[in-house]
Amino acid sequence: MSETADISGGMPVRRGFRALLLVLSVPIFVILIEIVFAIVPIDTFFENRFFVLNRALDYPEVFRRDENLFWRFRPSLVIKSRFFENNRFRINSFGLRGEEIPPSSEKIRIIGLGNSCTFGWRTADDKTYLKILEKLINADTALPEVEVINAGIPGYSSFQGQKFFSLDISRLEPDIILMMFGWNDQWAAADNIPDKEQDFPPQFILDLRDFVSRLKIYRLMRKIILSATEKPLDETLNKKHQVNRVDFEDFYKNLNNIIQTAGKEGSQAIILTSPIPSLENYYPPGSRSKMHIYHELYNNQARLLASDTETALIDVSAEFDKYINLFDDAGIDPIHFNAEGHRVLAEQIYFYFKNNPGVLSKK
Numbered sequence: 001m002s003e004t005a006d007i008s009g010g011m012p013v014r015r016g017f018r019a020l021l022l023v024l025s026v027p028i029f030v031i032l033i034e035i036v037f038a039i040v041p042i043d044t045f046f047e048n049r050f051f052v053l054n055r056a057l058d059y060p061e062v063f064r065r066d067e068n069l070f071w072r073f074r075p076s077l078v079i080k081s082r083f084f085e086n087n088r089f090r091i092n093s094f095g096l097r098g099e100e101i102p103p104s105s106e107k108i109r110i111i112g113l114g115n116s117c118t119f120g121w122r123t124a125d126d127k128t129y130l131k132i133l134e135k136l137i138n139a140d141t142a143l144p145e146v147e148v149i150n151a152g153i154p155g156y157s158s159f160q161g162q163k164f165f166s167l168d169i170s171r172l173e174p175d176i177i178l179m180m181f182g183w184n185d186q187w188a189a190a191d192n193i194p195d196k197e198q199d200f201p202p203q204f205i206l207d208l209r210d211f212v213s214r215l216k217i218y219r220l221m222r223k224i225i226l227s228a229t230e231k232p233l234d235e236t237l238n239k240k241h242q243v244n245r246v247d248f249e250d251f252y253k254n255l256n257n258i259i260q261t262a263g264k265e266g267s268q269a270i271i272l273t274s275p276i277p278s279l280e281n282y283y284p285p286g287s288r289s290k291m292h293i294y295h296e297l298y299n300n301q302a303r304l305l306a307s308d309t310e311t312a313l314i315d316v317s318a319e320f321d322k323y324i325n326l327f328d329d330a331g332i333d334p335i336h337f338n339a340e341g342h343r344v345l346a347e348q349i350y351f352y353f354k355n356n357p358g359v360l361s362k363k
Contacts (some may be wrong), residue, residue, distance in 0.1 A: 002032035002180060005163060007226070009131060010190065013089075014025075018307065021184035023120075024220070032271045034333070037127075039329060042216070046080065052321065057070075058083075059081055059083040060213035060214045061074075061079075061082050061214065062074060062077075062079055062083050064207075065202075065206035066203070066206065067200045068167060068193075068200075069156075069164055070195075070200065072095055072156070073095040073096070073153065075091060075092065075094065075095045076091065076092065076093045077091045077331060078091075079091060079328050081293060083154075085120065086339040088282040089356055090125070094110065096150060096151050097120070097152065098150050101149060101172065105156050107145045107147040108145070108146045108147070108177045108360050109146070109147050109172065109173065109174050109176070110134075110146050110148045110156075110175065110177075110180075111148075111151050111172060111177055111178070112130045112148065112152060113151045113152070113179045113258070114156070114179060114181055114272075115152060115154060115155065115156045115161075115180075115183055116152065116153075116154035116155065116183075116335070117150070117274065117336060117337065118130070118150065118180055119153065120152070121154070121335075121336040122336065123338075123339055124339075125211055127339045128148045128342055129349070130346075131150075132342060132347075133149070133346040133349050133350055134148035134273055136347065137353060137360070139305075140350075142357070143156070143360055144360050144361075146360065149172065149174075151164070153166060154193075155184055156184075157181065157246045157255050158185050158246055159185075159245070159250065159256055161181055161259050162257040164255075164260050164311070165258050165262070166261055171242045173267075174267050175268070175362055175363050176267065176268050177262050177267055177268070178272055178314075178349065179256075179269060180253075180273070180274055181253065181269070181274065182273075182274035182298040182302070183274060184245055184246075185221045185244065185245055185246035186246075186247050186294045186295060187243060187244065187347060188242050188322075189245045192243040192245065193243075194244065194245055194246060194250075195245045195246055197252060208310045216234040222279070248301050252304065252305050255271065255301075255305050256305055258306065259271075259305075266363035268312070268359065268363075269311055270312040270313070270314060271302050271306050271313045271314070272314050272345075272349075273299040273302050273303065273313070273317040273318070274293075274298070274299060274316065274317060275316050275319075275337060276291075276328035276334060276335075277320075277334050277343075278320070278321045281321070281323070281324045281333075282324070282330035291334070299317050312352075312359070314349055314352050316345055318339065319345075320344070323340075323344060326338060326340055327341065
């Protein structure tokens with residue numbers, strides 16, 4: 001009887017031990033697989049087809065998902081990623097490109113709000129138009145000292161921009177907002193779902209997805225499954241009636257929301273049109289382009305808004321048409337202007353302030 005009691009008493013212990021081993025086996029297996037993947041070069045990358053132009057959601061080491069903004073930078077990082085074509089960038093604790101931002105400043109605070117053009121794609125920190133602008137103004141003894149902050153996020157449309165300003169950027173108490181959007185707005189919406197109709201899960205679910213997305217075994221499984229099941233991009237687009245991420249009317253409304261929100265908080269907004277390589281200067285004679293037509297329609301909405309609301313406008317697109325060397329390869333990348341383009345843009349904004357010195361004032 002006593003032996004039986006000893007044996008039966010030990011069974012729960014053995015069962016508990018086995019259960020513990022079973023529980024521990026899962027993370028141990030994952031860790032071992034991750035170690036193997038770190039040694040063996042296995043490509044686990046699969047290109048996202050949901051946001052056609054931007055691939056932010058495919059790079060969890062750079063971006064984290066956000067229920068309001070779709071994605072935002074992971075803060076406090078020095079990034080060298082396939083996403084940035086292996087260029088290196090610093091992201092501060094506020095989730096913006098550049099050095100740390102003090103809570104407040106005695107200087108006039110200018111914030112550039114926009115997409116990858118404002119961020120400075122393939123452009124060194126000190127070569128972006130915002131950094132050059134800061135240097136130009138601060139070197140001019142006739143103008144007050146300024147602090148210029150880069151709030152450009154790759155892939156952002158005006159829909160994301162107006163939310164980003166309201167949720168995050170306004171807390172930095174800018175005196176002047178320079179806003180330039182258009183490229184991501186005009187791009188086709190995959191699955192024909194515009195930005196305003198996107199429905200992301202609650203943040204805790206997105207955080208969980210961010211965590212597992214950094215595991216190579218998860219990314220490999222995702223690649224295998226989606227490669228076999230996801231439709232080609234051409235089949236997800238409405239070719240007869242293209243659905244843009246943000247249409248003309250909403251583009252106007254989104255920019256106006258930034259203007260009105262800034263005005264209520266005592267900030268001044270300035271609209272920048274978005275440049276595109278001119279057909280005359282960068283393409284063979286007689287070239288035609290639907291992309292150029294669309295882009296100009298969005299820029300015209302920006303010009304109309306500036307007129308309707310009496311908001312300052314700097315017509316960057318028109319200025320860029322005077323040059324032939326601001327894009328490195330317009331056929332491959334008509335979106336991102338080069339370092340010379342950043343210099344020209346910085347000078348254009350600087351001369352605007354030079355001719356309108358009263359604009360540079362604390363709110």
